[in-house]
Amino acid sequence: MGAAILLSALPATALESFARSSLTVETAGGGKYRFDVELAETPAQQAQGLMFREKMAADSGMLFIYDRPQPASFWMKNTLIPLDMIFIGTDGRIVNIHANAVPQSLDAVNSAGSVKGILEINGGMSARLGIRPGDRVVHSTLGTAK
Template structure:
């Protein structure tokens, strides 16, 4: 009887385990997003390619080794995205809103930053408008995200 009660109790806790947010996160305009990190060459190249969807409240943060003009594209990306470019001091440089999926391979168009950037955040399309972001808006990193720029 005790074992059955313990199993039943643990089964009620399992759904809550998925609610814990111990993963990496960023915060923009008071909204927190769980993010996957792409902080090496291979991860940055793959990005969100071939994904069928991106869960609400999640995204991908690309961390570069140096601040420089960047351009991202949607090669093999199936999800419309907003692409946010941040400089080394974690201030918004520019955003490409509502970037459509692209299945043209190497012929997909680039979406460049309007100035040097070090961090790129990709979220579901529409988030930039919903947050009403503007150049200069700061992004906050959770404790697990490497800081390669100036705080």
């Protein structure tokens, strides 16, 4: 829970700013879903994540990017909205999805192995769009952009 432990130490007044980008999730069923995302690339940005947000647009999210593949563990402390956490492998394929993470929960949400990134979107959005493990996330930081 490395990055997660830092969350509680971050004061609300020291909020990070994030670069913005867009990505596409390509489903096995032929769907292509575009999300406007904020990029969490630094340890401070990753520690903050989507904490303190009261809402998020349906086509928005946050993409956490790691320098190297690694197991990931998150919690929802100070996160006010339910989230789907989409864990992305080195090939851009979705390894696992934790749907509807509970706001403010201290329970660990873990990747099913090493991942290159994590996409957080509004809770329930993965099910609504039919996004599943094995689907592909396309973004330049994942090396999957066309």
